[in-house]
Amino acid sequence: MIAFDNVAYSYGGGELLSDVSLRLTPGSFHFLTGPSGAGKSTFLKLCYAELLPTAGRVTIFDREVRGLDRDEVARMRRRMGVVHQDCQFLDHLPIAANVTLPLAVSGRDTSAQDLADLLAWVGLGQLADALPPSLSGGERQRAAVARAIIMSPDVVLADEPTGNLDWDMSLRLLRLLVELNRMGKTILVATHDLNLIRNAKQQVAARVLRISNRRVQLAGADL
Numbered sequence: 001m002i003a004f005d006n007v008a009y010s011y012g013g014g015e016l017l018s019d020v021s022l023r024l025t026p027g028s029f030h031f032l033t034g035p036s037g038a039g040k041s042t043f044l045k046l047c048y049a050e051l052l053p054t055a056g057r058v059t060i061f062d063r064e065v066r067g068l069d070r071d072e073v074a075r076m077r078r079r080m081g082v083v084h085q086d087c088q089f090l091d092h093l094p095i096a097a098n099v100t101l102p103l104a105v106s107g108r109d110t111s112a113q114d115l116a117d118l119l120a121w122v123g124l125g126q127l128a129d130a131l132p133p134s135l136s137g138g139e140r141q142r143a144a145v146a147r148a149i150i151m152s153p154d155v156v157l158a159d160e161p162t163g164n165l166d167w168d169m170s171l172r173l174l175r176l177l178v179e180l181n182r183m184g185k186t187i188l189v190a191t192h193d194l195n196l197i198r199n200a201k202q203q204v205a206a207r208v209l210r211i212s213n214r215r216v217q218l219a220g221a222d223l
């Protein structure tokens, strides 16, 4: 689904990531961990072709990203839901409109019932008409998950989705990601929260990728 072959990435100085080769297979659940500044967000950006590798090959849905034109990248991204670290919303639009924005942008529609079901699923059924500034951090993150999956993506990538949340809210968000994985979606979550990873491993066959010394490698079972 997403494959890295001898990938390196550099922002212009030395290499931040070097010689990364791995596969995220369909239906898998991976965490990505590593110290602050190790390159977790950069790795995620390579996964959705926001960045192109400076060496090696990234292949998404069987297409090498370097050969894709803008329309092809846009089509590919529609199959990926991204939950960004600092989930941004249009503050003057209610949550329901923010969540459905990706559909509006691509000229698609959803039924009122499907939208209500989705908002209820993330626990925001009562907040469809609320404006983003009135939401708590946890509510914003769950709205960001709803927005990321409104296009029914095959892959969900989340960058520190529980970064600012208390433990109960982190578990609630984790449960949503686990449920998405049980629906067959491929999940990759960047986090430095090892307790979250330990908890997830009780619920799902999650594997852990660790960035260390510029490499991204599968961690052992010792977490």
Ligand SMILES: Nc1ncnc2c1ncn2[C@@H]1O[C@H](COP(=O)(O)OP(=O)(O)OP(=O)(O)O)[C@@H](O)[C@H]1O
Binding pocket: 011, 016, 034, 035, 036, 037, 038, 039, 040, 041, 042, 043, 192
């Ligand atoms: N656009 C950019 N230009 C230059 N350097 C960058 C850019 N984006 C990130 N970096 C640098 O690359 C390194 C890795 O950043 P990245 O955000 O990928 O790390 P991270 O592991 O996600 O960190 P954190 O856990 O703190 O979010 C950092 O040293 C950062 O300053």
